[in-house]
Amino acid sequence: MFDPTYAYKLTLKLAREHRFTGSRGEEEARKIISEEFTEHGYIPTLEEFNVKVYEIRRLELHVTSPFRAEIQASPIGFSGETSGVEGRLAYIENSDKMLLPEEGGWIGLAVGRPSAENWKLLAKRASGLIVAESTPYRTLSRVAVPWEWRERYGSLPAVYVSYRDAVRLLDAERVFLALEQAYRDVTSYNIYAERSGYKYPDEIVLVTAHYDSVLGVPGATDNAGGVALLLTLAKSLSDQRLKRSVRFVLFGAEELGLRGSLAYIDRHKDELKNVVLVVNLDVHGGALGFSAAIVSGSKTLRNYVEFKAKEVGVNLSISEDVMSSDSTSFVWKGGVPAVNFYRSSGSGADIHTERDNAEHLHPVAFKVIGEFALKFLVDLLNSEELPFDREIPEEIKKKAEEYFKKRLALVDEKASA
Template sequence: MQSLDYEYAYRMAVLISERPRFTGTEGERTAREAIKEELEKHGYSVSLEKFSTKTYEVVESELVITEPYLGRVEASALGFSGETPAEGVEGELVYLENTDPVLIPEEDGWIGIVVQRPSKEGWQRLVKKAGGLVIAESTPYRGLSRVAVPYEWREKIGSLPSVYVKYRDAVRMLTARRARLKLTQVYRDVDTYNIIAEVKGYKYPDEIVYLTAHYDSVMGVPGATDNAGGTALLLALAKALAGFKPKRTVRFAFFAAEELGLRGSLFHVGSLNEEEKKKIKVVVNLDVHGGALGSSAAVISGPKSLRYFAEIHAKKLGVNLSISEDIMSSDGTSFVKHGIPAVNLYRSSGSGADIHTESDSPEHLHPLAFKVIGHYALHLVTELLSAEEIPFEREIPEEIKKKAEEYFAKRLGVDG
């Protein structure tokens, strides 16, 4: 039986997370070339799937408490949120909690303070009323987030220039009266690429099992656990399966631009015709891996029989796998949208507190983090590729289907 080289997974995770991999940057290109080279080294024929997406660059981000004058506060721009005039906007500071309507003033032009990034509905409430928005980090121990809202929010709903601040700075701002915010961003279309490799099944070539991970990171962040770790684990699976003769087709997909709204996987699945989609039996998606101290977990987006399949094999191997039935904010959900079940494997770890910040760095990684989940993933995939029949239905329960529809409609605001 094949075995997974977890030391190799660790080395690849460190290599991939040496630099940020934001969409359209040199770091992303370097990672793509390294992934392609590794796959070819293991004997795979690799294709690059080109697509275009929107990205952003932060030119200026400044937040100053002006009354009483307490000076500049370290702030991180929320990508695609919008821009202020060149001189910035100054206004009264208003605490809004979670964009609670009862706390929103009748007058316009103030700067709001919220405890988390608004939902699309919250965004709609604040646009045209707030001059800007300050988002507090969730704990006193977290660095500044480097994330974005979907570009559609700014284009279709309106501009709401927003920045993240550290928790303690947000608490300090509660006693202040006024602030000035400057935010300048530029937007552009870029070309990027999904990385695809496959091995045809010798008995059931028209039945396809997808193994997926995203290789991009958010802007300026090494993205060691999110998702250099998942990318490295997928490479380790490809290495373990090199030379293996599967009964059904296995397709490896390393997706780009996941952090900008699952853009790579949405493009890939959306570009397939209905007959090709029907060939896909299940997706095993790997997102957030490599955290030194943690445990194995799975989000099942599919029928109960798929959960039982995942659960039985975890017990068979002696793996403590925490399982939930839901959708995950990851590439597996792009397939669920089209009626294809997904098993999302991830590592629950304390390192998750640093995801999407500059602290998601290789120091979080450890070889042992890939051992158990890697052993389980390889076993699960081998079973799927070797079975005479797929042991679960290819269907999405109504509750999961509804959650997926709400996810794309409310959180992303895209049709895919």
């Protein structure tokens, strides 16, 4: 049986503080996860990896002409640094080339965070970047770009501002921006525990989630809820006899560019051929919503997910795509198909902001997806033959590569790995 109240209480426990990589909160989350595994008869294993983090030392943004105003802003980690630069404010919309000034030294106002390709272009021309939030109702994002952007393209100190402040900035001519941040290497950890199958032990199903959060954000739905869902599934499966092996993996540093899953793949690359499926759990716990799945695999895998949902009576919204989560690391670099189960909820509007906190949570959020995921795993782990083709269509492979190319600029890393 799946216990939604258990998952809810565990989410509350994990979301007491932010779990940014290298923080006290991340360390506390590891303790909670390890204790949960141990309590239910598993032997947790921690695997360390190195990752870069950032620390904000100073941030200022204000209009200097034709009026004076201080603007509240949120820094974009790893973007770059300046002790202070004043320049012309240029509205560049979606990094449209027709709007980019010919001269250098200006500060751009964009409607969305640029892709790696556009970031490279802006870093050559602009002295800074201001990114508007997508709606008037969203508070400020607490996010980072991949540290490789700073290393490869140069400094482009960047911040988020609210939608309403961005509208005010349309009437500004010059602004002053100061952003000072420091970078350092820290050790993070992936955590895993497993149960070996009694009949097909070499066939492994990975159940995954990331346990970190962005800087300063409790990350209740992203992704304390996913961690709690995974641990509750592990509890439910702890006393069952299973034909295939199941391994539960919690990744660190997902919010810094899927670093934990990439590190896991590098360390376990020789056994990836034995992994038949990755079941990834990211974004869970939002009180009002519905269950959804993103299938990164064959049509037969999508059909299997759809069939199991109908079998238990779940109105599961299913799409075929890649998700901006650790599963895509396995699709791109490991050649392993994946299913992402997530909860589509109004709480998603506050992900990566301070509002992603316990107020969004409720036990009802775990009932349907928890019971369905448990049924899905039990049937898959005990089937005599794999009920779908273990393959990834070319279209999905291209989407995974494009994701890393546009968002993380790591395609060259794969070629040299």
